[in-house]
Amino acid sequence: MFDQNYNYTCLERFLKYVKIDTQSNEDSTTFPSDPKQLELSKLLVEELKQIGMTEVEMDEYGYVMATLPSNTDKNVPTIGFIAHVDTSPAVTGTNVKPVIHKNYQGGDIVLPNDKTKIIKVDENPELKDMIGMDIITTDGTTLLGADDKAGVAEIMDAMHYLITHPEIQHGKIRICFTPDEEVGRGTEKFNVQKFGAKYAYTIDGSTRGEVEIETFSADAVVIKFNGKNVHPGYAKNKMINAIKIASYFIDLLPKDTLSPETTEKREGYVHPTSVNGNETQTVIKFIIRDFDANKLKEYENYLKELCEKAVSKYPGSTYDFEVIEQYRNMKYVLDNHPHVEQFAIEALNRLGINPIKSAIRGGTDGARLSYMGIPTPNLFAGGHNFHGFLEYVAVQDMQAAVQMIVTLAQIWEEKS
Structure with missing residues (x-):
């Protein structure tokens, strides 16, 4: 049972992360494509050390990896959780000013610094399920960066939860924060052997409950x-x-x-x-x-x-x-490892979240990682309207993602 008195850290982290410009550059030949991504990566290294993660390091390419050691006697496969630090080149990520619309009560959301930017209910049906939630948007002049800084913040918070709740048994967990996903290079320098996970999950999806095992x-x-x-x-x-x-x-x-x-x-x-x-x-x-x-x-x-x-x-x-x-459809790989998806669905069911099995009209780092030897579905991070001025995410959906990651770690231990 998830601790109902837990003080989530994902919101505080997310608001900090989005203010750091990490926009990747599709015309660059360097790796990472823009070194400004490393500012966030270096911060994450320090935060991972602060919460008590081990084997924390950032390699020469900007990949941040860390370990949460196993606390069980069972032989649990090492699992990984992955998110990317960069934001899309499509819309500026400089000087992001997040706005929290507390206790949303329905209706269109007009962004304060550009009144022409409106998140319309008839174009965003997910809003009907967010009554009473706290919705984070931009001020209308930049993207938000929920893709995928929401995923980064959620993984950080989940690791913090597991460390502060040692009674929850889990196997060895590896996390990785990658650069350059948005320009299709997120796994280009990924060291599979060093990561050491047998299975992994990218936390880079959208609507609460999404479990994606199929890509273009x-x-x-x-x-x-x-x-x-x-x-x-x-x-x-x-x-x-x-x-x-x-x-x-x-x-x-x-x-x-x-x-x-x-x-x-x-x-x-x-x-x-x-x-x-x-x-x-x-x-x-x-x-x-x-x-x-x-x-x-x-x-x-x-x-x-x-x-x-x-x-x-x-x-x-x-x-x-x-x-x-x-890249190729990761379903061809994941069909050979059905338990990876099944455990994610069970985690959602335990939390009372309706699983949404969907196919991605695009690709993820998980598609490439699956073919590199780490079967890796994609799970929801809560954001919507990626890559644009109208991007938004609900605080409560981010917290639900934290619960999902924690519960998933428990299930892997239980099933081993």
């Missing part, structure tokens, strides 16, 4: 259209403008299907994310997503067909086509 499978595609540049004053019947080839190609893409804006649920898509170039060469970058990994090849072949049509329209032009594998 994902590839990136880079298409380079090659034209021929000639001085425009003397270009008649000579110039082949790569920008126009790329434009023609983009216009061939389907208008009513196969795009993020026209798909939902289990539908996949092909999505152009950037166009750069000139008359000589224009580069289009795509991300390709589907829950069925076999469909990625179909989508890539489809794009090649459109490339062929485009260059045939402009004789003398050529194209280069590169596929970069990104």
